Amino acid sequence: MAPQLYLITPATADLHTASATVAAVLNAATFSALLVQRGSLDDAAYAKLATELVAMGQAAGCAVLVENNTALAKKIGADGVHVTEGPVALKAAIAAIKPSMIVGAGNLATRHDAMTVGEMNVDYVFFGPLAGASDTNAADLAEWWATTFEIPAVLSDPAASPTTDTRGAEFLALSTSIWSAADPVAATATIVDALGAA
Template sequence: MSDVQNRCRLVLILPEGDDLSARAAMLEGALKGGDVASVILPQYGLDDGLFQKHAEKLVAIVQNAGAAALVAGDTRVAGRVKADGIHVTGGVAELGEVVEKFTPQLIVGGGNATDRHKALEIGDVQPDYIFFGKIGGDIKPEAHPKNLALAEWWASMVEIPCIVLGGTDPQSALAAAEAGAEFVALDKAVFADPAQAPHVIAAVNALLDEKAPRFEE
């Protein structure tokens, strides 16, 4: 296996769905495709009870594959299912509260950094990572130029790692890597056709192995 630690790595965002067994099979299949740093499991429209049931099974699948499971939604659910971390989708105040309460026991990060000012406010609360983009925002083949520009600016001056949301084309991962991002998040690019998910992950890892810039030690 190649040394992936010194280049941009893949983060997956699991799409919404009511059928737990289908979601579990889709996730399990995808994770056989190669290196994945972490998987974000958003709550979407599920009520807390159903979300907890889904998260219990999905978190175990992620962890068994050697990736970190990040729950986006109810922090109590994240605790109950023994997730590795919490992805905060709210604003900087909420992120600050979650950081204070749960680090360093859990990984805590989040986004809504739509400009440099907001990004710096997020940096001030010292999350484990900052997320450029919005879950569900992958509507074009390429990553949003604004998110890439923010990532490039951020990576050049701030130590806190960043995750950039890619586009619907798996090749968009390379643009995030070239911007200096430590991680690129893919959703529809991987899961649009679940049967192809492992092949997409293998291809993205091969692309990043070959072309992604390397971080200095």
């Protein structure tokens, strides 16, 4: 069974480029979730980017998430937050917005990390980096989690290609390989076609 798709946006302050590119990719495939990546953006630039992309993602049928900031998520009408700052921040996010909004847990490097957050009423566990190179350890962790626990696993493979093995994870997160392609729409379609045939 093919995984659902989770799209991680490019972290850029260029709203025009981000909007146009993300819109095109959202139209190329069915994505269940859209994470607005912060990268090195400051608070103001990130808030502008997230505000721009929330309505777009939701119109495309995505649950739109922001990184770590529950106040921003509530202010701009996002669907939830993706927490990468550890169990204390995760606990605070859960207390602030659950159960009406989504809370996902990322930045998980070990099985212990994953089991710790898995006991905290999260909506998904996320293995792998948001951008950059692939992480073999993340793929192994995602496979272990998906075969052992019921909370959905997201495998983030920034270098995803048509030959990517999703290792049984319920979601595959796409990022760098899409945005760095000469034609992001074509790159997305190629991966989606390969997943459908897997």
